[in-house]
Amino acid sequence: MEDEQRWELRLYVAGQTPKSILALKNITRYCEENLEGRYSIEVIDLLKTPQLAAGDQIVAIPTLIRKVPVPIRKIIGDLSDEEKVLVGLNIRPLPSKNKP
Amino acid sequence: MHQTSSIPKVSTGIDGLDEVTGGGFPKGRPILICGSAGCGKTLFGIQFLVKGILENDEPGVFVSFEESAADLTNNVASLGFDLDRLIAEEKLRIDHIPIERSEIEETGEYDLEGLFIRLNYAIDAIGAKRVVLDTLESLFAGMQNEGLLRAEIRRLFRWLKEKGVTAVITGERGDKTLTRQGLEEYVSDCVILLDFRVVDQIATRRLRIVKYRGSTHGTNEYPFLIDEHGISVIPITSLKLDYKSPSEVISTGLPPLDALFKKGGYYEGGSTLITGTAGTAKTILAGYFALGSCLRNEPVLLFSFEEAPDQTIRNMLTIGIDLRPYIESKLLLIHASRPTLHGLEMHLLVVNKLLTEFRPRAVIVDPISSLVSVGSPLEVKAMLVRLIDTLKIHKINALFTCLMSRTGSATDDGTIEAVSSLADNWLYLQNELIDGKRKRSLLIVKSRGMEHYNDSVSFTISPAGISFAASSTLTSSNTANGR
Numbered sequence: 001m002e003d004e005q006r007w008e009l010r011l012y013v014a015g016q017t018p019k020s021i022l023a024l025k026n027i028t029r030y031c032e033e034n035l036e037g038r039y040s041i042e043v044i045d046l047l048k049t050p051q052l053a054a055g056d057q058i059v060a061i062p063t064l065i066r067k068v069p070v071p072i073r074k075i076i077g078d079l080s081d082e083e084k085v086l087v088g089l090n091i092r093p094l095p096s097k098n099k100p
Numbered sequence: 101m102h103q104t105s106s107i108p109k110v111s112t113g114i115d116g117l118d119e120v121t122g123g124g125f126p127k128g129r130p131i132l133i134c135g136s137a138g139c140g141k142t143l144f145g146i147q148f149l150v151k152g153i154l155e156n157d158e159p160g161v162f163v164s165f166e167e168s169a170a171d172l173t174n175n176v177a178s179l180g181f182d183l184d185r186l187i188a189e190e191k192l193r194i195d196h197i198p199i200e201r202s203e204i205e206e207t208g209e210y211d212l213e214g215l216f217i218r219l220n221y222a223i224d225a226i227g228a229k230r231v232v233l234d235t236l237e238s239l240f241a242g243m244q245n246e247g248l249l250r251a252e253i254r255r256l257f258r259w260l261k262e263k264g265v266t267a268v269i270t271g272e273r274g275d276k277t278l279t280r281q282g283l284e285e286y287v288s289d290c291v292i293l294l295d296f297r298v299v300d301q302i303a304t305r306r307l308r309i310v311k312y313r314g315s316t317h318g319t320n321e322y323p324f325l326i327d328e329h330g331i332s333v334i335p336i337t338s339l340k341l342d343y344k345s346p347s348e349v350i351s352t353g354l355p356p357l358d359a360l361f362k363k364g365g366y367y368e369g370g371s372t373l374i375t376g377t378a379g380t381a382k383t384i385l386a387g388y389f390a391l392g393s394c395l396r397n398e399p400v401l402l403f404s405f406e407e408a409p410d411q412t413i414r415n416m417l418t419i420g421i422d423l424r425p426y427i428e429s430k431l432l433l434i435h436a437s438r439p440t441l442h443g444l445e446m447h448l449l450v451v452n453k454l455l456t457e458f459r460p461r462a463v464i465v466d467p468i469s470s471l472v473s474v475g476s477p478l479e480v481k482a483m484l485v486r487l488i489d490t491l492k493i494h495k496i497n498a499l500f501t502c503l504m505s506r507t508g509s510a511t512d513d514g515t516i517e518a519v520s521s522l523a524d525n526w527l528y529l530q531n532e533l534i535d536g537k538r539k540r541s542l543l544i545v546k547s548r549g550m551e552h553y554n555d556s557v558s559f560t561i562s563p564a565g566i567s568f569a570a571s572s573t574l575t576s577s578n579t580a581n582g583r
Contacts, residue, residue, distance in 0.1 A: 019208075019209050019210065046214060046217045047217070050218065050220065050221035053217055054218060057197060058218070059199070059212060059239070060204075060210045061212070061214045061217075063214065076204055076207075077206050077208035078207070081207040085207055088207070
């Protein structure tokens with residue numbers, strides 16, 4: 001069951017800024033390495049859809065939200081600290097595929 | 101007052117503050133309102149927006165980092181502010197942005213573009229001209245990168261200016277700085293400090309304009325009041341001695357007393373002080389004064405610090421003064437309160453508010469000596485000076501009674517001295533026992549600009565009222581010339 005847990009992430013950006021591009025690159029890499037095939041990342045550009053900022057209470061950009069699994073987690077910044085991001089999202093690093 | 105409008109201004113929506121600021125807030129600029137918790141910052145912001153919508157047709161956005169929209173709406177409903185309706189009419193938007201550190205992880209670089217986008221979206225959606233950020237400093241509680249936050253806040257203020265909105269930003273009072281996070285460094289245009297003090301168990305709210313670039317402004321501390329109509333500030337210390345002296349004369353309300361004045365009464369718009377020890381008929385003379393005004397069909401406002409309205413009316417009835425019809429016809433308003441209920445400034449504000457609402461032609465304060473219990477002699481004196489000035493400017497006939505202690509001289513605490521020098525007329529009442537008989541007397545100590553009876557006049561009080569000794573009329577032999 002654990003292995004079938006899907007991860008739904010949402011990344012809020014405001015245009016193609018270096019910080020946003022870096023954040024997307026970072027989170028994609030972490031997911032590929034640790035959650036291969038079990039994740040989705042939705043990128044929301046607030047310059048295009050500003051009305052969506054209120055829903056997830058976005059103040060800082062970039063902001064990464066873990067929608068699933070609940071509870072919702074929020075990480076702001078360019079996500080450059082891998083360990084902090086994984087801990088923040090509560091993702092146990094692989095490669096050990098063994099159940100705890 | 102000040103008319104130096106080199107910069108365009110917008111109404112603050114706070115009664116009295118436009119006068120103090122020489123026309124209002126700087127249009128299209130950020131204004132910082134700082135003060136400790138509970139000093140009225142949030143209400144200040146709400147009122148700025150609501151009045152802006154209702155009176156200036158300027159839509160507004162309220163960004164709340166603390167209270168939710170529902171809480172805000174409920175809290176101000178009692179002031180008659182219907183936020184739900186304004187929101188429905190698309191004149192107002194409330195954006196609640198809760199910030200909690202525990203929910204947010206930080207890693208790497210970020211900016212506050214999300215806040216900018218939300219603000220921009222809200223402003224554009226309703227064409228807002230006014231914005232309130234309450235309180236921006238909450239961001240510091242939610243995010244760790246202080247240097248980044250400061251840079252972003254600086255950018256935010258610049259952005260607000262470019263956007264052309266008049267923005268009120270609130271900040272919590274710091275220990276040594278105006279705001280905890282030193283926001284005053286970023287707002288250079290207009291900074292206002294709200295203060296909430298409790299001295300001798302009496303709460304007083306005060307407002308001071310710390311900075312207002314490009315504009316003259318009052319530099320005093322102005323008392324402000326939060327009541328059922330919101331916040332109001334009264335610019336009382338900005339009065340000047342430029343009122344005119346009327347030459348019309350009004351009755352004292354008591355014909356035999358009128359006869360002691362050359363012109364048959366007091367000058368209109370003047371102030372009269374009645375001093376005497378306990379039981380010398382000060383309040384009775386005040387009652388006649390009220391009656392006289394009612395008979396002229398002029399509204400009277402009576403501040404009673406010692407008696408309840410019913411008691412005043414009943415006592416007056418026993419000497420033949422029936423004030424009841426005038427209470428009913430709303431010509432007479434009796435405002436009774438304990439002096440210690442408010443601070444001095446609050447009393448003055450209440451007076452000012454009633455002056456605006458009731459528009460009396462005569463005001464009676466019975467007795468002003470009660471106010472001494474609420475403040476130091478210096479403060480009481482300052483307050484009375486302001487009060488008398490205010491009444492003079494409105495050309496209101498004023499009458500103050502003042503209780504003197506039986507042993508003390510008329511100048512024992514400085515209060516009477518202060519008022520007597522400001523008052524135009526001064527009546528001194530006595531009640532002595534001579535050979536076992538009560539002897540009441542009245543002396544006109546002074547009456548500015550009017551000839552008056554020079555000697556002490558004895559009088560009696562009966563159910564028919566006050567009667568003077570038959571001989572006491574104004575003759576040339578016993579008059580004194582007023583200055």
